[in-house]
Amino acid sequence: MKKDLVILLIILLIGITSPFLFPNFVVNLSVVWLFILFSLTWDVQGGQMGYNSFGNIVFYGLGMYTCALVQVGLFFSIGEWTEAGGEKTFLHTIPQYFTGLGVGLIFSSIIPVLSAIIVGLGLLRVRGQYFAIGTLGLGIAAGEIASGIEVIGGGQGMTVPIWPRAAGTTDLRNLVFYYLSFASFLGTFLFLRWIYQTRFGLTLNAIRDDEDKAEAMGIPTMRYKIIGWCISAFFLGISGALMGNMNGYIDPIDGAFTGSTVGLWMIIMALLGGKGTLWGPIIGAVLFYFFKEFFWMQFLGWQYVALGLLVVVVVVFFPEGLMGWLKRKFPEKFGEVVDKERTSGIHLD
Amino acid sequence: METILKVRNVSKSFGGVEANKEVSLEIKSGDIVGLIGPNGSGKSTLFNMICGIQPIDKGEVIFEGKEISKYNVSEIARFGLLRTFQETKIYSKMTCLENMQISYKTPQDTLMSFFSKISQNVIKKSEELLDFVGLYEKRKLKAGDLSFGQQKLLELAMSLINGPKMLILDEPTAGINPTLINGIIDRLKKANEEFNITLFIIEHNMQVIMGLAKKIYCMNHGKILAQGTPEEIKNNKNVINAYLGAV
Numbered sequence: 182m183k184k185d186l187v188i189l190l191i192i193l194l195i196g197i198t199s200p201f202l203f204p205n206f207v208v209n210l211s212v213v214w215l216f217i218l219f220s221l222t223w224d225v226q227g228g229q230m231g232y233n234s235f236g237n238i239v240f241y242g243l244g245m246y247t248c249a250l251v252q253v254g255l256f257f258s259i260g261e262w263t264e265a266g267g268e269k270t271f272l273h274t275i276p277q278y279f280t281g282l283g284v285g286l287i288f289s290s291i292i293p294v295l296s297a298i299i300v301g302l303g304l305l306r307v308r309g310q311y312f313a314i315g316t317l318g319l320g321i322a323a324g325e326i327a328s329g330i331e332v333i334g335g336g337q338g339m340t341v342p343i344w345p346r347a348a349g350t351t352d353l354r355n356l357v358f359y360y361l362s363f364a365s366f367l368g369t370f371l372f373l374r375w376i377y378q379t380r381f382g383l384t385l386n387a388i389r390d391d392e393d394k395a396e397a398m399g400i401p402t403m404r405y406k407i408i409g410w411c412i413s414a415f416f417l418g419i420s421g422a423l424m425g426n427m428n429g430y431i432d433p434i435d436g437a438f439t440g441s442t443v444g445l446w447m448i449i450m451a452l453l454g455g456k457g458t459l460w461g462p463i464i465g466a467v468l469f470y471f472f473k474e475f476f477w478m479q480f481l482g483w484q485y486v487a488l489g490l491l492v493v494v495v496v497v498f499f500p501e502g503l504m505g506w507l508k509r510k511f512p513e514k515f516g517e518v519v520d521k522e523r524t525s526g527i528h529l530d
Numbered sequence: 531m532e533t534i535l536k537v538r539n540v541s542k543s544f545g546g547v548e549a550n551k552e553v554s555l556e557i558k559s560g561d562i563v564g565l566i567g568p569n570g571s572g573k574s575t576l577f578n579m580i581c582g583i584q585p586i587d588k589g590e591v592i593f594e595g596k597e598i599s600k601y602n603v604s605e606i607a608r609f610g611l612l613r614t615f616q617e618t619k620i621y622s623k624m625t626c627l628e629n630m631q632i633s634y635k636t637p638q639d640t641l642m643s644f645f646s647k648i649s650q651n652v653i654k655k656s657e658e659l660l661d662f663v664g665l666y667e668k669r670k671l672k673a674g675d676l677s678f679g680q681q682k683l684l685e686l687a688m689s690l691i692n693g694p695k696m697l698i699l700d701e702p703t704a705g706i707n708p709t710l711i712n713g714i715i716d717r718l719k720k721a722n723e724e725f726n727i728t729l730f731i732i733e734h735n736m737q738v739i740m741g742l743a744k745k746i747y748c749m750n751h752g753k754i755l756a757q758g759t760p761e762e763i764k765n766n767k768n769v770i771n772a773y774l775g776a777v
Binding site: 376378379380381383384386387389390391393394395396397398399400401402404405408457516 | 581583602603604605607608612613615619620621622623624628631632633635641643644645646647648670688689692
């Protein structure tokens with residue numbers, strides 16, 4: 182309990198003070214929190230449940246679009262907004278902006294959850310590589326579908342309401358989105374930390390280890406797989422909404438349903454840190470962000486090659502990720518001990 | 531004694547192969563019943579159909595007076611009819627204790643109960659059952675690190691935690707050293723006598739099944755070839771020709 186409190190206080194301290202310690206990197210820090218969120222939520226399926234999903238990006242994209250559409254739709258015609266293409270200026274007042282953002286964030290969590298239920302009822306019936314390929318198709322299809330819907334801007338995408346100048350400077354805007362990003366990470370972290378300590382967490386692990394056995398033991402696995410996906414969808418939807426607002430513009434394929442970048446990165450981050458653990462995806466996301474920025478700065482033009490090499494090195498030399506490697510090297514540090522104190526006897530009632 | 535399981539004229543085909551043809555059998559509550567037969571005679575298929583793993587083509591499976599062939603695996607397990615598999619099926623990356631805890635079904639297995647922490651009561655019960663099968667000292671070990679025989683014992687303990695009415699076991703002693711086989715037989719007998727669990731067992735080890743079961747069914751080519759006490763089965767000419775003679 183004391184250890185939990187200390188960890189929470191350290192995270193809070195880092196989260197609250199970082200923008201003041203590194204004022205020039207507020208946007209980057211916001212992205213780091215969201216990257217950790219991506220990694221943590223992917224790990225619910227890929228790590229804890231053993232369902233390698235390439236489609237979680239769909240919930241991120243849906244959240245991004247849903248929030249923007251609510252933000253616009255509450256006060257203006259969505260069709261006019263997307264058709265204007267910059268020729269007509271739409272400005273939100275301060276109350277309109279924050280009301281839109283608040284309601285948008287709520288809906289950006291609800292819509293992805295509903296879609297996770299609908300899609301999950303079909304896709305979560307298949308396992309292994311079939312599930313992975315199915316979700317890959319889902320991500321690609323979502324981007325193409327969004328590109329074809331004219332009212333949301335089609336292939337050109339759509340802009341997101343801009344921060345009202347009267348509300349403060351761009352720095353203040355960055356700070357607001359930083360704390361929203363940090364809060365959504367913290368919510369995700371605390372929620373997952375809690376459920377991993379409950380029967381639900383054990384159920385996900387049981388599905389990962391042997392789903393047939395879990396069913397044979399009376400666990401309605403489908404129900405828990407869908408709930409697991411809904412949890413990821415809920416937080417990913419919020420993260421998408423925040424990222425959309427921070428970017429100011431949504432491109433259907435390169436911004437919202439970015440399966441080849443963010444969609445893949447969330448997997449790499451969890452693998453890098455160690456999937457199936459709470460801290461692995463967090464460490465992996467921070468490391469990944471560091472490497473990504475480093476490669477972008479030092480090897481511009483070759484950054485994806487460098488990133489690809491990193492993935493190969495991780496998969497070949499650290500297939501269990503950093504946490505997995507540490508667990509294997511120092512199992513006793515992770516509570517894997519054998520107790521030999523008790524003698525045999527039958528005590529059943 | 532009441533009949534706990536009734537299989538009536540159950541048939542199953544895979545393409546052109548008839549795995550089970552009009553199979554019928556009855557098991558009384560509290561009995562230990564064996565199912566023997568050469569490889570490919572349809573025993574495991576029959577088990578799979580009873581437990582809902584494979585749908586039946588024709589016939590009925592009645593458990594405690596209820597027709598269960600339309601229910602899925604987890605629903606049938608909740609009725610109190612559990613099975614173990616030929617290859618051990620345990621949650622290999624979880625500790626033995628966690629394997630036990632997740633196997634425990636709360637009396638009101640609601641959604642909220644799944645979001646609750648594991649109670650001390652469940653932990654205690656898990657430890658007692660691990661003790662029962664002789665795995666208490668290994669309770670914090672990953673189940674995947676146990677030997678094959680120990681995994682079989684763990685699987686048995688997992689099955690017992692909810693106090694099932696009937697356990698169907700697919701070759702519980704296959705691939706296990708003789709010392710551990712005696713341990714498993716001992717635990718199975720105790721589970722039957724002390725917890726009144728009906729056992730239905732597929733077994734190729736004749737010594738084991740003849741010593742354990744009160745009644746034995748023998749299958750061959752998807753049909754019930756013979757039934758009776760171990761003594762009757764041992765002396766049945768058809769069984770000797772079809773099964774024992776083939777060994």
